[in-house]
Amino acid sequence: MEIIDMHCHILPGIDDGAPDEETTRAMLGQAWEHGTVAMVATPHKYKRRGFWPSDDAVVKAYNQARRIAQEIDPAFVIFLGSEVGNSSKLDTYLQDGQYRTIAGSKYLLIEFSPSDPFEIIQRSLQTVQMNGYKPILAHCERYDAIVEEPERLEELSQAGVLLQLNADSILGKRGRKVKKFCLKALKKNLISFIGSDAHDLTYRPPVLDECYEFIEKKFGTQRADALFNANIAKVIMSSGKF
Numbered sequence: 001m002e003i004i005d006m007h008c009h010i011l012p013g014i015d016d017g018a019p020d021e022e023t024t025r026a027m028l029g030q031a032w033e034h035g036t037v038a039m040v041a042t043p044h045k046y047k048r049r050g051f052w053p054s055d056d057a058v059v060k061a062y063n064q065a066r067r068i069a070q071e072i073d074p075a076f077v078i079f080l081g082s083e084v085g086n087s088s089k090l091d092t093y094l095q096d097g098q099y100r101t102i103a104g105s106k107y108l109l110i111e112f113s114p115s116d117p118f119e120i121i122q123r124s125l126q127t128v129q130m131n132g133y134k135p136i137l138a139h140c141e142r143y144d145a146i147v148e149e150p151e152r153l154e155e156l157s158q159a160g161v162l163l164q165l166n167a168d169s170i171l172g173k174r175g176r177k178v179k180k181f182c183l184k185a186l187k188k189n190l191i192s193f194i195g196s197d198a199h200d201l202t203y204r205p206p207v208l209d210e211c212y213e214f215i216e217k218k219f220g221t222q223r224a225d226a227l228f229n230a231n232i233a234k235v236i237m238s239s240g241k242f
């Protein structure tokens, strides 16, 4: 089992994830112990929630996290991305190059407010595409408008939006209704990625092995490998930088 965690908040002091280097070290250690061999750090870039770090601050924190990962094991790799929060100025920010894609690829991880209407979600994802990016909808099980009408997930998928689930939602830690929604989406093969969305060591930890084993048992090793490794590896490789 070689897991790449494609959604996590491990950079020290950048958002509501790891507050300092010590926590980053503990989170990275925990991830490594649980079979994660690479991570894409995805700090929030979400104006409405007050997360708007400078590029310099993000790169500095990224270099700190990378150094710590190397100390844990020389084979432990950290890539850099971001988790973009939807904004009424999304189009302007995209044109201004304000958002960091996953590892320098064309893929952009984007989140919405849980109560956002479907029309807003759909329109913003189209805006991302019209600007030449490939949207990955972060934790697609978290939006009321989609969970209430699951066929909307197919609509998004058909429109070229890639979909991500959080591991804890699949394991039932966000309620039975959400778990059921996740399993249906997985059965229909609509999901491309599973991430931890780790923010800390306990409530949302960077632990994916339990979910990997669950998926492997239910859908086979090849599917588990695609969801936890191969699909995000393709995204990272598509940048041509690795």
Ligand SMILES: [Fe+2]
Binding pocket: 007, 008, 009, 083, 138, 197
């Ligand atoms: Fe996140």
